[in-house]
Amino acid sequence: MRVLVGGGTGFVGTALTQLLKARGHEVTLVSRKPGPGRITWEELTSSGLPPCDAAVNLAGENILNPLRRWNEAFQKEVLNSRLTTTQILTQAITKAQQPPQAWVLVTGVAYYQPSLTAEYDEDSPGGNFDFFSNLVTKWEAAARLPGNATRQVVVRSGVVLGRGGGAISHMLLPFRLGLGGPIGSGQQFFPWIHIGDLAGILTLALEANHVQGVLNGVAPASTTTNAEFAQSLGAVLGRPAFIPLPSPVVQAVFGKDRAIMLLEGQKVVPRRTLASGYKYSFPELRAALQEIVA
Numbered sequence: 396m397r398v399l400v401g402g403g404t405g406f407v408g409t410a411l412t413q414l415l416k417a418r419g420h421e422v423t424l425v426s427r428k429p430g431p432g433r434i435t436w437e438e439l440t441s442s443g444l445p446p447c448d449a450a451v452n453l454a455g456e457n458i459l460n461p462l463r464r465w466n467e468a469f470q471k472e473v474l475n476s477r478l479t480t481t482q483i484l485t486q487a488i489t490k491a492q493q494p495p496q497a498w499v500l501v502t503g504v505a506y507y508q509p510s511l512t513a514e515y516d517e518d519s520p521g522g523n524f525d526f527f528s529n530l531v532t533k534w535e536a537a538a539r540l541p542g543n544a545t546r547q548v549v550v551r552s553g554v555v556l557g558r559g560g561g562a563i564s565h566m567l568l569p570f571r572l573g574l575g576g577p578i579g580s581g582q583q584f585f586p587w588i589h590i591g592d593l594a595g596i597l598t599l600a601l602e603a604n605h606v607q608g609v610l611n612g613v614a615p616a617s618t619t620t621n622a623e624f625a626q627s628l629g630a631v632l633g634r635p636a637f638i639p640l641p642s643p644v645v646q647a648v649f650g651k652d653r654a655i656m657l658l659e660g661q662k663v664v665p666r667r668t669l670a671s672g673y674k675y676s677f678p679e680l681r682a683a684l685q686e687i688v689a
């Protein structure tokens with residue numbers, strides 16, 4: 396297959412590109428910067444969809460960049476970087492003479508309302524209670540195609556754990572120094588997925604004709620709390636992990652509304668993902684963390 400990957404230069408895109416190429420597919424990236432093996436968003440807008448059999452969008456401004464203040468301008472960038480790129484791909488697919496077989500979007504589990512008790516699968520309600528859930532609703536709506544010439548899949552991802560990027564890259568140093576611990580109360584759920592499994596689920600979504608609709612991109616055992624996550628990370632590093640990161644510190648760094656992403660969480664189960672036949676390489680947290688810190 397020839398696969399077009401929007402935002403494919405990033406953390407998830409690098410892992411997905413590697414896996415797709417290993418499976419014999421050709422990959423073209425869509426990026427803000429031109430380069431070999433890439434087209435830009437401007438080229439996609441002006442020239443239309445290049446010949447391809449499937450497309451996926453991973454583009455989006457990093458929400459948890461601690462160097463950016465959570466003000467209106469940054470919120471707009473977070474929103475527009477996702478909506479505009481998704482709209483450009485949706486329009487290009489709609490106008491294509493030869494529409495691709497599959498169109499896959501990665502969004503997030505922020506669609507579901509944080510709770511200490513509720514359990515969410517792909518059919519659970521959500522998407523309408525705060526900035527992030529509304530963002531996911533608009534983002535998924537921007538990907539909707541008229542008609543059904545192209546199979547559509549949305550993967551709502553949890554926190555992606557992998558080497559060389561993502562949330563864990565900010566945690567490793569304090570944890571290695573024995574200064575790690577739970578964030579806030581630690582009671583909040585921490586829905587996670589190993590990057591190899593997210594790439595695997597995306598590849599299945601691109602390749603398999605029977606996969607359609609929303610899939611939760613979380614590990615089957617991702618009903619972990621933040622405190623359990625901290626304990627496991629400490630254990631695989633052989634370091635104590637008892638020093639909590641107090642909520643007011645998190646709120647001071649990230650802003651109160653954005654800090655919700657770290658201080659609250661959702662218990663998410665991948666019911667449809669398992670029913671799709673996907674076999675996880677890292678269903679358990681310990682093994683996932685061991686692979687990452689090895």
Ligand SMILES: NC(=O)c1ccc[n+]([C@@H]2O[C@H](COP(=O)([O-])OP(=O)(O)OC[C@H]3O[C@@H](n4cnc5c(N)ncnc54)[C@H](OP(=O)(O)O)[C@@H]3O)[C@@H](O)[C@H]2O)c1
Nearest residue numbers: 402404405406407426427453454455456476503552554555
């Ligand atoms: N990582 C996670 O834990 C996680 C969890 C849930 C959902 N997701 C979602 O999964 C997708 C991929 O995540 P990731 O961790 O791979 O993301 P990432 O590495 O932070 O970014 C992916 C790509 O997005 C493009 N991008 C960044 N800012 C942009 C902007 N302002 N406008 C247009 N494009 C921009 C960049 O490509 P160029 O520089 O080449 O343009 C970048 O390589 C994102 O949409 C993210 O929201 C990630």
